[in-house]
Every structure is written in structure tokens, then in C-alpha cells.
Amino acid sequence: MIRFFEKDPYAPIQYTYEVSKVLYHKRSRFQDIMVFENPHFGRVLVLDGVVQITQRDEFFYHEMLTHVVMNSHPDPKNVIVIGGGDGGTVREVLKHKSVEKVYFIEIDEEVINVSKTYFPRVASGVSDKRVEIKCMDGAEFVKNRKSDIDLVIVDSTDIIGFAKSLFTRKFFHSIRNCLTPDGMYVSLSESLHFHKDIVIDVQKTLRTVFPVVDLYTAPLATYAGNWWTFSVGSKRFDPREIRSKQTVRCRYYSDEIHANAFLPLPMYRKLMSGKLDW
């Protein structure tokens, strides 16, 4: 049997997958890109040795990254998606009829091309006419934008690695400046099982920039630690509340999942004061 051993130096459990067939494997200007076929998950996209999405379960991650802030904002029109070259987040954003414009900022054009070829259903929204693709550093893109953006969604690789410029105070400031007074930001922020200190760190940095900061989680089978967190920074709106009048068809996300996904407040306070002892 051919096996793929995930190469995540920061995870205390290493995941291995059966490989039926390697469909693509090349180095782009930025990273090593591989697509393989697995009997359970279907096609699997790997960047620099770490699984990014699988055909079978990508919707858990993409729905949870996207719809919590999309539904918490009353009327999102202009959205920036940074990273997420596979297109899954863009696909979810476009489900909202209010959306007029999506700036899709992916540094590595090859990831978009590979996804169009091997994950056509995930990349289905990429050629929508509301989408403007820019292959550049997300931090550069947001630096000098005017304040007309409703939501910024960061769909990067792991924080520890080349995406770390997307988790600095400077970057969060740029995001705040490009958001309208109702604007919100969301990003993945690692596992509450394995990377609690990183989660706290992201939350604390966000607090120096945004008046409303919060944290929610989702169970993701293919990301190490699985109990995955998402960090929200908001100028005004509490992300726990649903304000959107639109209903979006989802496979996992729902109003109830939205509510339950946020850490109970006593637990959140314990986390932030360093009293969750694991």
C-alpha cells in the first residue's frame, strides 16, 4: 500500500492516508503542491506536505469559515477572500445573494489552476463575474484600500509557516482600515487541543485592533487536532448573533450550529486568562 505521511512539525499526532493514485505533484514558485486520490476522502490537496482540503469533507471547513460572519453581518456586499486558492471559500461567499463583489487574493496562481482541474466543484465560483482574482500577497492588497469592504475572510495555510504575515498586528490594522464601520474579519486560528497558546495569541493581538473579538470552533477530521478554531474581529457587531435575512443551503452549517459553535463565555474567559489547563 502507498501511504502519504503528513509532514506537520507542530502536530503531536501525525496523520497518514492511503494513496490510490498521485494525480499531480509539482513545486510552484511558492510551495510543493500535490493532489492524490484516497479511497475514503476522494481527492486530497496537499501544500508543503500538509493536507488542505479533501473532496469528501471540505464543506465542513468552508461553510464554517464563511457563513458565521456572512450571516452575522446584516448585508454583506463587498468581500475580500485572502488565500483559499482552492476556491471553496469563494464558492460559499457567492451563495449569499447580497454579495456584489469578491476580491479573491491568492499569492499562488498554481493552486487556483490545480483546483480548477482537480476540484472543479470546489473551484466552481472562481469564474463568477462578481469575482476579481489577484495573485499577490494579501497583506499588500489590503494595505492601501479604501474603507468599502464589509468582510475580510482569511483562508490561509497554517499560521506557523509562510502565512505568518497574515497574523500580525500590522496586518490586522490594515484590515480594520479597509472595513466599513460595520465590517468584520474572520480567520482560521489552529486547534484548541494542540495549539491553545497560538489561539490565545491571535485573540490577544486581535483585541488590540478590534473592539469585538470572539472565537468559535468546528470539528474537522483532516486538520491536526481537529477541534479547529476560527477567530473573529468585528468593528461593531457581535458575531454570535445572526442578522442576515437570507437563507443559504448548507450541508453542516445551520443557525443552531452557528450558536453552538462559539465557546461558552465562562470557558472563553478561562481560556483567555490562561486557566484552561491542557
Add this chain to the structure above:
Amino acid sequence: MIRFFEKDPYAPIQYTYEVSKVLYHKRSRFQDIMVFENPHFGRVLVLDGVVQITQRDEFFYHEMLTHVVMNSHPDPKNVIVIGGGDGGTVREVLKHKSVEKVYFIEIDEEVINVSKTYFPRVASGVSDKRVEIKCMDGAEFVKNRKSDIDLVIVDSTDIIGFAKSLFTRKFFHSIRNCLTPDGMYVSLSESLHFHKDIVIDVQKTLRTVFPVVDLYTAPLATYAGNWWTFSVGSKRFDPREIRSKQTVRCRYYSDEIHANAFLPLPMYRKLMSGKLDW
């Protein structure tokens, strides 16, 4: 580096762990028992090649298996724990002051002995005078008991394997018969990511025996699929409600976690009608 490769034929992702030292490795009459040391998790207990508990994160599982039904029952006095030879579930049960008697039924005495030696904090409750240990098959023990039991907690190895006698209709009938009219039952029931059909199957079998059947989940890093389910069968009480007046000190479980752990009802109905499409 020495590595432990988990041998779980039913999981589409195999987990591997760094091994600092193997502390114990022998075959008992029933299974292969190993304890090794890992830099992140501390000591790890392995039965027949599958990780059962780790020193670092066992409390997530033991708290969630135990306190949901313990707190949903207004006054649990007599409790049966089947399996759970490490003693973690017994330790959690004993935190409730109402408890007068715990029947601790573990088929493999060696697991209890190994846990006393290598996991003394997990096994701390095993020698409590309220605990009566019986090394025998749990299905045999419940078969002819009188109806004086408030709660039955099944803490077995994976359903697929030698614990399968603990998931039959016949076994559930024996449990119902040994419970008081207020009695409840809980058991692990695999991963909602990887073993959805098994989860549905356990729920359906329970429904033929108990008038109230429900499902809750917890994020567990060391069990394949991680989004782990627990199945409840109850004669009368809705397990979503907390009735106990006692407060028990926990590291993860809380009243809010109790409420959020249950599947939202629309999602539960979709699951049971086979409409969750993953």
C-alpha cells in the same frame, strides 16, 4: 525516532505517535496491552493497537462520558460502569456525592492493574470503598440484576471488535431491566465524521428498547475521527436537561458544554433519516 502506528482498520486516517519509551507491553488473556511515553501526551494506553487514553487529554473523554447523564439524573445513587478498566470513568462518577455504590465491571483485570501502576491519577477512584470491582463480561453481569440501578455507563473499546456484544438489542434489554424507572444509559458510539452509519445503527437499536434516545458529541484528539459521539438511552428523563443540584469540578465539562454537546434537533432528525450526506 521510534514511532507507534495506530492499527485501526476502520479509520480512514491512521494516527502515528512519537514514542519516547515503551513502559509496558504484554498480552493479557484478552488483548495486547501497551503503555508508552509520548513527549506531548505523556503516558499513552494502547489496547490491541488502538489508543485508549492519554495522560494529557483523558479528562475530555471521561468527563463527557460521565457527567452528562450523571447531571441529567436528579439523584444517582447506584451506578454500573462497564469497561473503562483504566478507572477514569469511575473517578468521575465518584465526584458526585449522591453516589453510594459503583459496580465496576471490567472483563480484563490486567487493564486495571496496568492502570494502577502507570496511570495512578486516572485509577485513583478504583480503591474507593463505594466501588465493587468484578472482572467479568458486562453483558453477563447485567443479565439477571434486580432493578435498582440509576445509571449504566459503558466505557468499552471500539464497537467493531470484541466489545460488539455490548451494542446488541439483547444487551440493551438487560440494561433496561436493571434500571429503576428513572434510569439512564450512556455509551460511546464512534465518530460522526468516520462512522456515521454505526452511530445511526446504535441509535436505532436503542430506540427499540428505550422511550428516550439521544446523541451528543465531544471533540477528542486521540480517537480517530475526533468528532466523537455518545449515545443515551433513558426511561423517562430528557438527557438535554440538567436536574442534579450538585456541582462537580471539571476541566472541560460545564452546564454550557452539556447543552451545546447535543446535536441540534433539525440536524439530529436529518442524521436519523439518512439525509446527512457525508
